[in-house]
Amino acid sequence: MNIYQGARSVVLRRELDPMSTFYEERSLTRMRHHFELQEPPMPGLSFFIHGVIQLDCENFSIDFFSTKHCDQQRSHDIPLRIGARLPQNFMIRNTRIMDKWGLQENSSNLPFQLKHGDPFWMQVLLTEESFYISVNGYHFAQYVYRMPIKWIVGVDIRGGVFDMVVDKFYVTEYPIRISHSAAGLVPLTEGKPRAMGAHTMPNDWLRIEVPSIYLRQHEEIVSKINMPFYGYLSSDRKLIDGRALRIEGRVRLMPQEFRVALQCGQNIWPQPTVSFMFNPTFLRTSKAKMGKAVIVRSAYINDEWVNSEVSRLHTHLGPGKAFVILVACRKTHYEVYVDGKLLVNFRHRMNPEDVDMLFIYGDVKLWHVSVETFLCPHLLRLTRSFPGLRLTTSSHLHR
Known part of the structure; x- marks a missing residue:
């Protein structure tokens, strides 16, 4: 046996x-x-x-x-x-x-x-x-x-x-879905990019002493995004060069891990093709410092996980902490920013335009997910220093 x-x-x-x-x-x-x-x-x-x-x-x-x-x-x-x-x-x-x-x-x-x-x-x-x-x-x-x-x-x-x-x-695929668990369309935000670490969460949600009556009135702000999250990336909302995926939420109080996957299709089984999987796993040892995590990056191509990269990093991700994660698509690679700081990058293993689904699963709560125009940090600083400058998605400067 x-x-x-x-x-x-x-x-x-x-x-x-x-x-x-x-x-x-x-x-x-x-x-x-x-x-x-x-x-x-x-x-x-x-x-x-x-x-x-x-x-x-x-x-x-x-x-x-x-x-x-x-x-x-x-x-x-x-x-x-x-x-x-x-x-x-x-x-x-x-x-x-x-x-x-x-x-x-x-x-x-x-x-x-x-x-x-x-x-x-x-x-x-x-x-x-x-x-x-x-x-x-x-x-x-x-x-x-x-x-x-x-x-x-x-x-x-x-x-x-x-x-x-x-x-x-x-069955040949899993799970069997009902209407409320089907993937929704990921919003596309165009125009002037927001600050990389800026979040849309009301400031009062960051305070521990929020009155319960306020929580009841604003409950749907936090609970409107169900987990696990599936977001459909239609042809006009693809995560391509010059765009970034913005994810805002909070890590649960006792986290083990969470995953962000850019993939083809909504199935869990058989394992779909994955262009990029970002998987923070939180250390549990007594000597581990708060916020230190094992960050796994990988892709699933031709029925196998390929080019897995593993790093132990200090991050702003921690139990109970709010976060803003940006997954930016560049010509040759993805870049992952956490609260405005570059954390990791991952070279493309397939054409990013073939990705049509965003899958987020694990020990996080979400209140905002969107695709938006992406500016790397130094260009974003230029726009603040020189308000007359206008940038296109291809990063050219104009007067």
């Missing part, structure tokens, strides 16, 4: 944490929905789980169970458990092998809301190496296999949900 990388984490843990134990005991006494497979699953099989959340629901769990290593005390091994906890507004993922639970994967606050009394649907896709999980049309998590998926024989659902339906069929 092949050794699954994730399986090593299972032996590190023999019991659930107290909160998980509490919800486990409650789930055993709640309504159960049981579905069995008629044949072993293969990569490409997708499960569609539909249901309604009860008004008094605190949690529910979806178990993909196996017949391997079953005993009299526990009915099945569980290659994947998805546990939704509504009071805390997050989901867990875990595996149980021979009565031992692995290390639990937790999400940060959901980019969607599971609400009491509302319907929901999940898609769980089986690929060669991992589960892909989406909720209400939004990709949510990827979970690496800890045991063979061919052992899965059914799905067990427990907790405060009803009217459950489980469908399954093989």
Whole structure:
């Protein structure tokens, strides 16, 4: 049998944490929905789980169970458990092998809301190496296999949900989208460029002591951009030489990573062609200074990641901090600026005009995304020193 990388984490843990134990005991006494497979699953099989959340629901769990290593005390091994906890507004993922639970994967606050009394649907896709999980049309998590998926024989659902339906069929792309999760058009801002580090966030949002009534009145300013974010770059809004992508937002309080990808198409699986992927991962060691991050840059061409570049850098990106990221397209490369300072660059591996989709995913909140005219810093300083100068996108000076 092949050794699954994730399986090593299972032996590190023999019991659930107290909160998980509490919800486990409650789930055993709640309504159960049981579905069995008629044949072993293969990569490409997708499960569609539909249901309604009860008004008094605190949690529910979806178990993909196996017949391997079953005993009299526990009915099945569980290659994947998805546990939704509504009071805390997050989901867990875990595996149980021979009565031992692995290390639990937790999400940060959901980019969607599971609400009491509302319907929901999940898609769980089986690929060669991992589960892909989406909720209400939004990709949510990827979970690496800890045991063979061919052992899965059914799905067990427990907790405060009803009217459950489980469908399954093989798919060629993921996720299946509904109208509200389809990509919107990225705005194009033309005219005089703004300062590179200037943001559109109201100043009051930067203060900790903002009255709650003000937050309620301006809530939609921050929440109007859903995560993960997909933005369509139409033919007149391509990120080409002389333009920059402006992203304004805030890093979450407990970040692990986030990604900005310029790609072809909106699919998560199969992996689409990526012209440029910018991926800051935040260091977790006790000796790491706040804001230091591992910055990965790469491209996905012809079914493989190519020319990956990794750097450990001090940045203005940090837990809870607002940021302005500019991804500028030049003739031969992309340049990434954070709060007005050049951070990294990345040479083109394909024609930037072939990119038609912006994908942003991870531990950030966004309130502004647009494509705009780009001026490199020294030219921007010239326009401020000599107001009579006029610049075109090709960076020529005029009186």
